[in-house]
Amino acid sequence: MFERTGPRVLAALLAAGVSTAAFAQQAAQQVTAPPPATTAIPAPQPGQTPVPVPVAPVQAPLPDLTPDQADQVRRLIVQGRIAQGLRYSTAEAEVLPADPQGLVRAALDYARAIHIGRLDTADFQEDWALRPAAWDPLPGFTQAVAGNRIPAWFAGLTPQYEGYDNLRKGLARYRRVEAAGGWSTIAAGPDMALGASGARVAALRARLAVEDGEVVATGDKFDAALKEAVVRAQRRYGLPPTGVVSTGTLAALNVPVSSRVRQIMANMERWRWMPKEMPVDRIQVNIAAAQVAVFEGDKPVMSMRGATGKPGGGETPMLASSIHSVVLNPPWNVPAGIAQRELFPKGSAYLARNGFKVIGTGAARRLQQQPSHSALGKYKFDFANPFAVYLHDTPGKGIFSSYDRLASHGCIRLERPGDLARLLLDGSTEWTPEAIDAALAKGETKRADLPKDVAVYLLYWTAYASQSGTMNFRGDPYGWDKTLATKIESRSAAQALAAR
Structure with a gap:
């Protein structure tokens, strides 16, 4: 048993790496x-001005892009930074260099970000000992330009795991929820259980329906079907599946969708630190x-x-x-x-x-x-x-x-x-x-x-998707999601300043 050969891993990691x-x-x-x-990863400040895409200096000859290739690269970066969880929302402006060589540097920076993540070696905490190997994107990008296969090259850089791809899909779904207004907070009050009724139960139904398509969104009665929906939610959030909405369940349901978006993004970043096989x-x-x-x-x-x-x-x-x-x-x-x-x-x-x-x-x-x-x-x-x-x-x-x-x-x-x-x-x-x-x-x-x-x-997985596509979330017990977000923001800001 335990032979070290086999196909490229495509299994999703669930709570502990589950694949089937x-x-x-x-x-x-x-x-x-x-x-x-219940604490959220810090959001961008309202009215924040757009910043240029961070561009790392490259100390080697850069390939020349044709006009068509330059347009292609621009589209791939703008779309990819949203789809791959490198930028918080589609509302944020993207500023790419106008000169061809600057655009190539931006492409190389984007390639590094989706392949090995956005942190520098100095950004890793001592106990974040799972770290990506150093990697230079220039040789591969140069070959992709010469062979006119830039989209395929970029597509092969993201983690080739089903777990990462499921998070990418989950990110898109939760961004759509956020764009539609997210979900409302359920007011504090007594525990809600089978037989309860009233405005808080109605709010509970509406909240659960956002993530669970089996829930009837209207009504103010806590019936057996709603209890089962509560149990499903508790399982998604790693809570005791009691079917009773008490303090812990209420807190999980009231975490804003913006925090869930950032939580998904943090876990996508950790996937980039994983070995490629x-x-x-x-x-x-x-x-x-x-x-x-x-x-x-x-x-x-x-x-x-x-x-x-x-x-x-x-x-x-x-x-x-x-x-x-x-x-x-x-x-x-x-x-x-x-x-x-x-x-x-x-x-x-x-x-x-x-x-x-x-x-x-x-x-x-x-x-x-x-x-x-x-x-x-x-x-x-x-x-x-x-x-x-x-x-x-x-x-x-x-x-x-x-x-x-x-x-x-x-x-x-x-x-x-x-x-x-x-x-x-x-x-x-x-x-x-x-x-x-x-x-x-x-x-x-x-x-x-x-x-x-x-x-x-x-x-350290705090967000993952089952094979059905259902997103599951856990707590951030060490605060590493928040720390990672802060480090990425600081690194991006420093690179953007250096690129001006």
């Missing part, structure tokens, strides 16, 4: 993310939704709930790596910061009672929790990364019944680690299911090397 309709339905039945954030066998973690999916042959074969890093210091980083081994009965080597802040202050009696061993003395002392008590449970999945994070088991299974599972110090706790270990070790002559069970029973720490390394991706 059946798996999408399963994922929808296991809604796992915390309530969406992914291994067909891989593990994907959606940090924001705390969901894990396993793929074989580019098809999902396993999914489970996870618990990811808590906001405010425990964020799980975005990264790509490869799992090389499973540690059975792992001890927990406690990070120094956690030991100093959370454990040493509890005293020696607490440490002894919970299986902690103090190693070293003075400022160099550290803690190790023994396998019999380990917070890592029975399994730890190791992969190289600079953050010392990994996937692991946990004795605290109660977290997986919660909808808010951003609770770790950065690692990913797994709902079904034993199943994952057996799947990854399938094919090992040494680590058969019987050998795994025997090692676990003895309680000794053993490292089981995988027959082949398996790719793992830690990703």
Whole structure:
């Protein structure tokens, strides 16, 4: 299993990278993310004056465009920047250079934006470790001009994943909703449930009908059909599917469409950081939704709930790596910061009672929790990364019944680690299911090397579309959508100033 060959990945990533309709339905039945954030990504200020398209300097001879090619390039940039989520709305003016060489530079800048994103290396946070490779568009553009195939070249630059294309389509739909006036805010009040009636129920119907074609938009009765519509909405927003409109559901429904547009754009940008092809066998973690999916042959074969890093210091980083081994009965080597802040202050009696061993003395002392008590449970999945994070088991299974599972110090706790270990070790002559069970029973720490390394991706998806095209949104627990929007705006403004 886990051969590293196969066709170009075209699978959509849903909450944790789901690609098939059946798996999408399963994922929808296991809604796992915390309530969406109600704060909006900053919008452009009213009356903002148009700025030129940022143009990066190019230190090489530029190709000459024919008049027809110049017109073609202008149309592609203007239309593409809207369709690909590089510009907030069609109402914003687009100013392109009039001189041919300036237009070529604008085309190269646009090519970079749709292929590897708009951030410079310095713009990436340390924990945004999933980053695009450096890329020079000039050779390809020069060949496209010479071969008179500019549209085809640009079309091949966007991420060739169904997940990205579904977001592009979703962006167009939500922009149409915004252009039509968006949706009205539902007034605060008591919870709305089956049997309720009145003006707030009427407002609820009208609001749900904007995103859900099955909803009858008129009427003020909360009937069984409306309850089912509420459940569908709660699943789209990663909320408990109770059918009752309480505070969390109301907050999600009242997020303005302009914020949803920006949320889609932020996720499209992250798609541009992805490798242009992914291994067909891989593990994907959606940090924001705390969901894990396993793929074989580019098809999902396993999914489970996870618990990811808590906001405010425990964020799980975005990264790509490869799992090389499973540690059975792992001890927990406690990070120094956690030991100093959370454990040493509890005293020696607490440490002894919970299986902690103090190693070293003075400022160099550290803690190790023994396998019999380990917070890592029975399994730890190791992969190289600079953050010392990994996937692991946990004795605290109660977290997986919660909808808010951003609770770790950065690692990913797994709902079904034993199943994952057996799947990854399938094919090992040494680590058969019987050998795994025997090692676990003895309680000794053993490292089981995988027959082949398996790719793992830690990703941050807060907006994605199912194969039916329905948009799903999650919260922005780390505020990374807003941070990304701010960085893009700052970078674009600086480039525009430099181009004047």
